[in-house]
Amino acid sequence: MTVFRGISDLQRRGTPKMKTTLPVLIALMTIPAWPASHAQSSRPTLAENGGNPFAGAVEAIKRSVAPLVCLAVKGGETTVVSRPGSVFFVSAGGDFLTAAHVLREQMNDHQCPVSAITLPLEGWQPKALDEPTTWFAFKITSCAIDEILDVAVCRPTTDLRQISKVKIAPVQFDWDIPADGTPVAFTGFPRALRDPMTFQAGVAADRPVWRDGKAIDEVVLDRSALPGFSGSPVFLPNGRVVGMLVSGAADESNTLTFLRPAAAWRAMLAEGVKK
Incomplete structure (x- = not known):
């Protein structure tokens, strides 16, 4: 089995950087085909599943997520260089969680002068060609990171409670590790999409893995995820978040996705960001 550390790693191999001028981001009209070796499962999409138990949770979680972006700022013009991952909010002021490897890549990328998140001014509008947005910078050096x-x-340099046109909702957690077979969903910004996308999956296994001589919990999902989903919240039909999507693996016959359960970083979340 070939393992790639972080879904955004694949983006470097086959996805060109996209430049978009803010405050108006133009919707992508097409999505490039994913290679057959990384094909999605035949699980019904949200639109196809009329009795979908996640419908309400998906609409609610959209207020809790944002794309992680690299910006180039020159004079009065701001350009999106890339969208390497996803984040979700854990406080009303804008504190958010994301995958550490995505931040590490940003720090090593000399073409990413400003790290930020973007949010819509009038809610996500996937059917609209133009969507007014704004951005909020944050300092990676101020983030609390567990490699x-x-x-x-992380925390934006601006308290989002002071921005009346931006409405976010911090997620709620379920600290129990979901049992095998539990249906879950994850929402994020794959393939540098402007608006959030949701995939459904099932828990395939809960297993310990070794990282630098330490055993940590890792939950395996039974489907693949596109580049850019790293940092996405994984949630139950009731909307409670049980973990964060961190990486994927693929071989010739199947594709899997891995999440870090919320219980693994509960203490870290309580400590918060650096002062």
Whole structure:
């Protein structure tokens, strides 16, 4: 089995950087085909499943997520260089969680002068060609980062409670590790999409893995995830978040996705970001 550390790693191999001028981001009209070796399962999509138990949770979680972006700022013009991952909010002020490996890549990328998140001014509008957005910078050096867990807690330089046009909702957690067979979903911004996308999956296994001589919990999901989903919240039909998507693996016959359960980083979340 070939393992790749972080879904965003695949983006470097086959996805060109996309430049978009803010404050208006133009929707992608097409999505490039994913190679057959990384094909999605035949699980019904949300639109196809009329009795979908996640419908309400998906709409609610959209207020809790944002894309992680690299910005180039020159004069009065701001350009999105890339969208390497996803984040989700854990406080009303804008504290958020994401995958540590995505931040590490940003720090090593000399073409990423400003790390930020973007949010819509009038809610996500996937059917609209134009969607007014704004961005909020954050300092990676101020994030609390656990390289072993691959989890980071960050805070924008602006308190989002002071921005009346931006409405976010911090997630609620279920600290129990979901049992095998539990249906879950994850919402994020794959393939540098402007608006959030949701995939459904099932828990395939809960297993310990070794990282730098330390055993940590890792939950395996029974489907693949596209590049850019790293840092996405994984949640139950009731909307409670049980973990964060951190990496994927693929071989010739199947594809899997891995999440770090919320219980693994509960203490880290309580400590918060650096002062």
